Amino acid sequence: WLFTPIFQAFFLLLVGIDQVVPDIGIAIILTTILVRTAMVPLMRRQMVSMRQLQAIQPEIKEIQRRYKNDRMKAQQAQSELMKERGVSQAGCLVGMLPLLLLFPFYQVIREGLLASDLTQMVQVFGFKVLPISCPPPVPITNALGVVTGYQPCIDPHIPWLGGINAAGYEGVFTLPYIGIGISVFAIVYTVIQLVASRMALPAHDPNTQLDQSVRTQRAMSIWLPLITLLYSTIIPVGLFLYLIVSTIYQVVQQFLTTGWGGMFPLFGWTPGFARDHKPRFPVAVPAAPSTASRAAGAPAGPTPQRSAIDRAASANATIRQRGRQGRRGRRR
Numbered sequence: 001w002l003f004t005p006i007f008q009a010f011f012l013l014l015v016g017i018d019q020v021v022p023d024i025g026i027a028i029i030l031t032t033i034l035v036r037t038a039m040v041p042l043m044r045r046q047m048v049s050m051r052q053l054q055a056i057q058p059e060i061k062e063i064q065r066r067y068k069n070d071r072m073k074a075q076q077a078q079s080e081l082m083k084e085r086g087v088s089q090a091g092c093l094v095g096m097l098p099l100l101l102l103f104p105f106y107q108v109i110r111e112g113l114l115a116s117d118l119t120q121m122v123q124v125f126g127f128k129v130l131p132i133s134c135p136p137p138v139p140i141t142n143a144l145g146v147v148t149g150y151q152p153c154i155d156p157h158i159p160w161l162g163g164i165n166a167a168g169y170e171g172v173f174t175l176p177y178i179g180i181g182i183s184v185f186a187i188v189y190t191v192i193q194l195v196a197s198r199m200a201l202p203a204h205d206p207n208t209q210l211d212q213s214v215r216t217q218r219a220m221s222i223w224l225p226l227i228t229l230l231y232s233t234i235i236p237v238g239l240f241l242y243l244i245v246s247t248i249y250q251v252v253q254q255f256l257t258t259g260w261g262g263m264f265p266l267f268g269w270t271p272g273f274a275r276d277h278k279p280r281f282p283v284a285v286p287a288a289p290s291t292a293s294r295a296a297g298a299p300a301g302p303t304p305q306r307s308a309i310d311r312a313a314s315a316n317a318t319i320r321q322r323g324r325q326g327r328r329g330r331r332r
Contacts, residue, residue: 025158166238186232201262
């Protein structure tokens with residue numbers, strides 16, 4: 001009920017662009033740009049939520065330290081802090097959307113581009129959406145004369161990449177002495193993904209020591225993109241093209257929203273253009289509560305509201321204190 005409409009929407013968009021620009025590689029690039037443009041508001045919300053969570057991390061760690069022996073109180077205090085600062089974790093979940101779209105697009109590349117008959121794929125509720133007609137299926141035989149498939153209706157080859165098949169697993173070379181195959185497209189995608197992962201991190205002063213959790217997070221931003229190299233031989237070229245263009249789009253959006261982030265310093269070097277850089281559409285960081293003292297003669301400000309946890313702790317302490325006083329009175 002959900003996968004099929006997304007698959008068909010991707011396929012109709014891809015085939016419709018291919019009818020205008022008869023180049024499947026250009027069609028994949030334009031399809032990716034249109035999909036990412038439609039997701040701009042959602043992805044900006046995800047970037048805003050992530051940067052706001054990073055801004056209140058010191059306060060979250062203080063809550064975890066204060067209630068380290070009571071997990072429920074720590075979670076409740078953290079929720080109250082995020083509500084007070086206007087930070088929503090729902091925006092972070094939006095970051096999973098591009099990953100969920102990979103599966104339908106993979107099927108579009110592997111099944112749609114290799115299909116010899118597109119009649120069912122271009123119909124919505126029985127109506128033919130695109131005026132496309134496929135020639136009679138032409139069988140493909142191997143050296144033994146055995147039919148292994150049929151000629152696809154859409155030409156899956158990309159002329160400006162040397163005629164490489166977008167639905168195939170091409171562009172793979174074998175590492176010497178190791179015997180592991182790695183795709184050239186996987187290397188390009190990994191490099192761009194490393195840049196995007198570094199930019200998603202908050203800026204860091206090299207003179208400030210990081211705690212263990214932050215060091216782990218920064219290490220994962222490097223190692224996770226490298227995992228792509230391990231399964232690069234099972235991803236078709238067309239999907240790699242989608243990933244590369246989508247990640248470049250993400251890098252541009254991050255640059256306009258959050259700037260260079262944690263990209264620099266890189267190996268202890270920060271270029272001049274990255275110093276004091278201000279993003280074009282900056283993210284509003286939640287302001288910390290004001291601690292300024294009241295001037296003499298100035299009217300008193302509103303009494304700060306205590307959280308439910310603090311009120312409960314104060315009440316429990318009062319009950320215990322009165323209980324001890326009552327027992328001492330009875331002994332007298």
